[in-house]
Amino acid sequence: MKSAFPLAAGVSLMLALTACGGSSNSNNASSSVVASVASSIASSAVAVVSSAPAEEVVSSHSSESSASSSLVSSQSSSSSLSSSSALSSSSISSRAVSSAVLVISSQASSMSSATPASSSEASSSVESSEASSELASSSSDASSEAASSSSAAGTANGWALVWSDEFDSADIDRSKWENEVNCWGGGNGEFQCYTDDPKNSFVDNGILNLVAHREHNCGPATNQEDPNYNPNDVSVCKPYSSARLRTRGMADWKYGRMEIRAKLPFGKGLWPAIWALPSQTVYGAWPHSGEIDILEIFAPGHSDFGPENEVHGTLHYGFSWPWNQYSGAGYTPPANVWEEFHTYSVEWEEGEIRWYLDDHHFATQTSAGWFTYYWGGQQRGYQVGSGAQPFDELFHIVLNVAVGASFLPEPEPSGVFPQAMEVDFVRVYQCANDPLTGKGCATIGDQATEVVGHAPPADVRAEMSLFRDGVETLQLEDKDGAPVTEILTPGFYPDAGTVVSNPAYADGDQTLWDIQFNGAGSAFLTSTNGLHFGDNLHSRVKNLGEMKFDLRVLSIDAGAGLRIKLDSGWPNLSFHEIDVPPTGEWSEVSVRFYTMEGNDGEAWRPTADYTHIVNPFLIEPIRGNAHIQLNNIRIVCLADVNGGCDINPIPEAVNLTETFDVFNDDVDALWDFGLGIWQTAGPHVVTAVVDADEPARGKVVDVQFTSAAQNGIVFFQSTTPYNATALQAGTLSFDINVLDYGSNTGGLVVKADCVNPCSSGDIPIGRVGENGWETITVPVADLVAGGLDLSKIDTPFVLLPLWGQQQGVHLQLDNIRWTLP
Structure with missing residues (x-):
């Protein structure tokens, strides 16, 4: 899903990696955010959010990418188009469907034979043990209330139902939904493994449950779209399990109204989301082909990450990460989203996307505020998209509950688990008035926030x-x-x-x-x-x-x-x-x-x-x-x-002639790149600046190395090299407190770099800091002997546990400095 940036409070940054995508960040890069709070609307609040553009530059360049003429792609049987009891079947037959409007490829029989799921594998006995006993009671009460609540807008204004799942069967309909199975972390350092275990996703009393459990779980290191994906891989382990379902390969749509009625989980560190991704990355990997976040909320019920009941609707698009763009709006409904079912919707037409909660229209964004900068191939090179691109292709629906992320704290040990997102129905409509563009069926509110977004860059x-x-x-x-x-x-x-x-x-x-x-x-x-x-x-x-x-x-x-x-x-x-x-x-x-x-x-x-x-x-x-x-x-x-x-x-090195700090309560201004990490795969290295247990010490750097299968380092760096030859006879010193050595027996290593690949090489320091804070001193002459060029230092401090012995190491650093003799 989503993003590797730290976020300002209340800001949506769902950096969802698309089917072919993948990104790993090696430092805590931040993205500035503009957030404003609109006037109170019916006892609700709306907040507009937008990523700061990397550089706003601007025009449009026509794309030769062909837009698909098909509006709906489905590999499920025609029975998946049956009307729910809450909707008249005439709403389907009256939409004048033609082959140019609705394309259905019936492959139900072949898919069912290849699908391993069966009612016995997802039996109620499994579901009823832990998950049902703790979750089904609320589902049972909510089912009648939720099922009877159907969107008026869904049947008004010419919207025609073309696909739905009312979750009336005993099990998840495998002709409509695929479980993603991986411990990849979504590109955001998330703490859960997604599984297809029935305890993480099941249907009970007409409600789909996606359930997060606090439990040790191991699985594949990559997502299904990665060419190296291996379903039998168990190389990555996480402390939580959860579920992520999608319609990709079974049903997807270009333009229309997507409507999902759900009740969200409650808890710090939880990240439930309902969203849509492109089924074919026509404009390239995430975010070039776009992402539509219908609903997401960070830590529902907790105010440490923005208003506790604020949901977000967001678009992702633009340049490659970390220059990518996003924009959207937040909305706080009168009733808590974890206590009641609400209907979350988007209306998507050519050049415009609108967001709704319980048919309250709270935000609109147009193509004047989005764009794509995509690769046109070896002959054409980079292209600036035009018109509705990238939101002019087939998208599929994704439902998931993530736990934690690099910018979202892990749930507290006392947090209550399991936690579930309960879904009553998922419905997709298309505009019978103009199916090709989706125009002519808009449900317009008079107080919706106009999301400005980011104008296309000038093609200069x-x-x-x-x-x-x-x-x-x-x-x-x-x-x-x-x-x-x-x-x-x-x-x-x-x-x-x-x-x-x-x-x-x-x-x-x-x-x-x-x-x-x-x-x-x-x-x-x-x-x-x-x-x-x-x-x-x-x-x-x-x-x-x-x-x-x-x-x-x-x-x-x-x-x-x-x-x-x-x-x-x-x-x-x-x-x-x-x-x-x-x-x-x-x-x-x-x-x-x-x-x-x-x-x-x-x-x-x-x-x-x-x-x-x-x-x-x-x-x-x-x-x-x-x-x-x-x-x-x-x-x-x-x-x-x-x-x-x-x-x-290459800038000339600035001379450093006096003792200088690297970290003392904060990263010194000399090292403007800041505190960084590098890891063979994430998430593995987790860093934070925290208050020390000893108040007199102030702030310290807290570092954890979490994975047995990965390796990584922590470092401080400058974008400009420095000439530190004056400190030839000096020392590098730092305070260290190792809270846990985990699996490590060989101790720690320090080093310094002089514009990669120039380096001091590894300096082993052993198992230091085991009994509390200890000051370590390394002669600069030892760094030079290992290959450090003092005339161009850009990384004055690097630390790592011995390679291959990093899992469970937890340490703190303070008072890192180079000192003249």
Whole structure:
């Protein structure tokens, strides 16, 4: 689902990773939020929320992506379209369904034969043991009340019912719903494993129950859409189990009214949600293809994360994470959402989405406030979407109860479990007045909040030319605006026999770079002093940029390919294998930086360091030989406010000549990247700045390493390197208190870095701090002996438990500083 950002109170940030998506963040990056509270409406409150745009820049560019003409895709049998008792069947027959309006593929028989679920597997005896005894009593009372409450808007204004589940059968209808099974964490560091165990999801007395339990559970490390997904994988374990159901692959819709009647769970750390995701990521992985949050609430009944009864409706769209956009509104109904059933709805038409709670229209957003910036392929490169994109494709419904997240605290030990989201019905309508656009059936309230959102960026591109009819000389500016000339030099490896490179090849009125690869090797453009593409998380080049060049393949071995690389010094490089264009023809090739893979020459696959690029362009053949020609090699991105790509000289190191703090009650301002983590997979490293048990000590850094299967580190970093040669004879010191060593027997390691891959190497310090606070001192000379370059320190402190022995380690840090002798 959702997001890896810390959130301001009351803000929706459902960073749901789509079917093909996945993101892992390596530091506690924050996203600023605008929140305003509208006037009281019928004893309710509405709050507008919106993510701060990475850079608002703007226009639209037409997409050649074809919009699906089908409005409904269903693989369930036609019986799934039957009317509920609360709705007249004539509302279906009167909608004048045609093949252009409603497409139904009946595959019920084949799906049922392949579906392992059966009534015996989800038997009432299993459900009635723990879950039913604690939950079913409320379901029983609520069933008659909820079932009798049908949305008036659902049958008014020309809305026609096209799909529903009233949960009248004994078990979950497997022709309509799929359980997701994984312990992935949703990209947000969530604390639950999603299971298909009947105790986590079942039907009782006409109510679907999605139940979170406090229990140790292990399962797959990835979601079902990951090509490496293994249903038998049990490598990740979590302290909670829960359920997440979806209609993907069975039913999805383009435009219409989605209506869900539900009662939500109660408790700190709970995160129930009702939402919709694109079934096909036409515009790319999350968030490029969009997300519609119909309902979500953080810690219902608790005010430590915003108003305790405020629900949120939100859209996600825009750039790649962490530059992604989101916007929406909060609404507080008169009755608590965990005490009563409420009906949560969206009406979705071309270019407009509206949110409702019990038919109260509380928010509207139009396409003027959303956009997508998506990858159009190797030939077209990045495109700025237009019109209703990305909310113009088929979406499916998702129901789930998450527990905790990187920005949401875990439930308290005294919290009551199990906790359930109870769902009375799910209904989908489409507008009979104009099924193709969904327009003409709107239910409009006169006090709904207009969500502004984020306007599409101007489609203005900035370029930095590296080679155009010859090698370019770059004209840059330093941080003070002074001009800096950066020389690029063409090079090749290994020798003139294996690689024959001519960067001044004359071809009519053009000067080309002609390269003959007679074996394994590479050709590249080297920067004399290096280039700074921004920090590794928020780089404009990385997030919004692409490498473009003209390529003519004169010859290439059968089965051979070509790789493009970005290189910051071995082993820190990133690559992408391009589709080889037709031989003998000139083709413009685009390669996006964002999806470049890490170096496959190393087991841990390090990537290019965007703060210190040595070779901004490198090309090499793989699996054979090739003869190619190149021209017009350039870096292209959406222009920033200054009309550029934010490519600069590597900043000169600032001199540090006195004792300096890294952390003392807070991260020192020198280390502007702040407190960060890196982990092989998440969630594993959990950090927080907390009050020490000893009041006189003030604030300390609390660090927990949670997983047996993962490894990670905690560090402090600056986006600018510092020259600390004056502290050559000094010491690195810090206070440490280890609350629990968990599975660790080999102790801890510290180190310091000098713009990756430059590092001191590991300095073992053993099992320190076992008996309370202890001060550790490491001579700077030891760091230098391990390889630290004091002239360019950017990471003055790194700590980790011994690799492979990290589960259960819980420690606190204080008074981290470098001291002059």
